[in-house]
Amino acid sequence: MLSRQETRKLLSRAKTLDCFLQRHILVSVSVRVVLMENGDSDEGYDSSLPVEKWCGDDRLYQWKGCWFRHQYLLGTRQVLDKFKPLPSDVILASFPKTGTTWLKSLLYSIINRSSGACLRSNHPHLLVPTLEVQLYGPRQQSFSNFASTGSSSRILATHLPRQILVDAVEPADCRVVYVTRNPKDTLTSFWQFVLKSSSYEEPWPLEMAVEKFCNGVVPFGPYYDHVLGFWKESLERPEKVFFITFEELKDDTKTQVKRLAEFLGCPFNGDGGEEEVVDEIVMSCSFEKLSSHEVNKSSEHSPWMRLPMSSFFRKGEVGDHRNYLNNEMVERIDAITVEKFHESGLMYGVN
Incomplete structure (x- = not known):
């Protein structure tokens, strides 16, 4: 028979275990509830992944x-499994x-020598769909022209990092245009x-956003x-991967x-008519x-995200962070940028 002291210890351990189990169950349930509220099934949820x-x-x-985010992880796995x-x-x-939105417009116009008519009636994200979101994500759309094997180039977008994208595109050795921006x-x-x-019902504090960004815990991160x-x-x-910055594009769009066009294999020949096409683009x-x-000012939500189509156009400026980040935030991000980039030869993104 257990003594009174042993009985108390046993009850204490039972209560501790009960609290642990309750917390564990609540966390697991909350994750799944969030997934369902976001309109995404938790099918394929892998509890072994770091969260x-x-x-x-x-x-x-x-x-x-x-x-x-869960839905983009599902989409990414579909890309690796099904994308040809x-x-x-x-x-x-x-x-x-x-x-991204700007480059989608530019690449579409360069390859198709477009005068802008398509851009007036189509959102750039519908002209150049994103693989893991629109083509293979849980809310995937139908883009019949991307199933063709014709001679014209398909333009596809992705936010996947290089170590994952390479598994999807390496067999075809596609050309890749990469755009980045001041962190x-x-x-x-x-x-x-x-x-x-x-x-999200509650505003996301800027301080929290900075913390997550600096720690690399953001969608498709670390940056x-x-x-x-x-x-x-x-x-x-360099013949297969073209690296360009947002700032370079803003500084001299025509040259870029x-x-x-040269990189994509469809250069402009330099005569007067072609110069006019470049200016028009x-x-x-x-x-x-x-x-x-109007199509880009629409308050109608996009089919692939719970955001109005207008959300993809804000300011398009260089240096807008000065209106929001305080000196401490800027210094912290600059220090991380120097630490991460200095050995690569990429001296970029520091004031």
């Missing part, structure tokens, strides 16, 4: 060195909020983008690993459009022009 709380009740899952790349494909790779402006734009999301993966690849294989793809189209 971090991100924004609101949302969680990120780490897989192959990258952090994913073609040698003629052009892949636009980017970290979120680094100029402080990237963070600011990303934070503003999240604030517009209808998925620095993402940039370095493509930067190093562009040095090793010509460089992109630069004008029709400018932030002012794109953001003025």
Whole structure:
């Protein structure tokens, strides 16, 4: 028979175990509830993956060195399983909020020698769909023209880091255009983008956004690993990976459009008529022009995200972080940027 002291110890351990189990069950349930509330099934949820709380009740899952929201992890696995790349494909790779929408417009216009008519009636994300979101994500859309094997180049976008994307496109050896942006402006734009999301009821404090960004716990992060993966690849294989910054595009869009055309194998020949085409592309793809189209001002939610179509156009400026980040935040991000980039030869993103 147990003594009174032994009985008390046993009861104490039982209560501790009960509390632990309750906490564990509540966390597991909360993760699954969030997934269901976001409109995404928890099918394929892998409890062995590292999990971090991100924004609101949302969680990120780490897989192959990258952090994913659940629906994009499912989409990524579908890309690796089902995507059949073609040698003629052009892949636009980017970290979120680094100029993706602008590059989609430019690449579409360069390859199709577009005068802007398509851009007036189609959102750039519908002209150049994102692999793990629109084509293979849980809310995937139908893009019948991307199933063709014709001679014209398909333009596809992705936020996947190099170490994952290479498994999807290496067999076809596609051309990749990678765009990046000053980390402080990237963070600011990303934070503003999240604030517009209808998925989160409570505002996301800027201090928390900075903390998560610096620790690399953001969708498709860490940012620095993402940039370095493509930067190093562009040095090793410049004929296949074109590395460009948002700031370079803003500084001289016309020159960069010509460089992109050369890389894509559809150069402008330099005569008067072609110069006019370049000027037309630069004008029709400018932030002012794109953001003025009704299709891009629409409050209607996109089919693939709970955000109005207008959310993809904010300011398109260089240095907007100065309006939001305090000196302490700037110094912290700059210090991390120097630490991460200095050995790579990429001296970029520091004031």
